[in-house]
Amino acid sequence: MEKFQESLQKMQKMSDAEQKKMLEQLKGMCLCPGCPTYNACMKEKTERLFCVLGKSACIVSMKACLCPGCPVTSKMGLTMTFYCAEGSEAQRRER
Numbered sequence: 250m251e252k253f254q255e256s257l258q259k260m261q262k263m264s265d266a267e268q269k270k271m272l273e274q275l276k277g278m279c280l281c282p283g284c285p286t287y288n289a290c291m292k293e294k295t296e297r298l299f300c301v302l303g304k305s306a307c308i309v310s311m312k313a314c315l316c317p318g319c320p321v322t323s324k325m326g327l328t329m330t331f332y333c334a335e336g337s338e339a340q341r342r343e344r
């Protein structure tokens with residue numbers, strides 16, 4: 250099975266507590282706060298991990314995206330960029 254599908258299935262099988270722990274872990278790895286696209290609104294809402302949680306509630310002006318170099322990309326088998334503007338990997342694969 251493809252890596253992202255495998256990661257998703259693994260997360261779906263976790264208990265709520267395990268899932269929460271995993272999300273906190275991934276948030277800690279997220280490079281978004283250092284990205285030129287990451288703005289004051291996102292910071293105020295402490296948003297991150299858009300690749301899993303979905304797009305930002307803020308207005309996004311796309312500059313650069315650090316996702317390709319993020320450890321979450323290799324860990325989860327992500328294939329896209331600009332998740333803050335475009336939505337999570339899972340949502341976009343369903344389109």
Ligand code: SF4
Nearest residue numbers: 279280299300316319
């Ligand atoms: S891939 Fe992008 S959105 Fe996902 S955790 Fe890394 S920097 Fe954040």
Ligand code: SF4
Nearest residue numbers: 281284314315332333
């Ligand atoms: S998803 Fe990509 S473009 Fe958006 S803030 Fe994170 S690293 Fe930057």
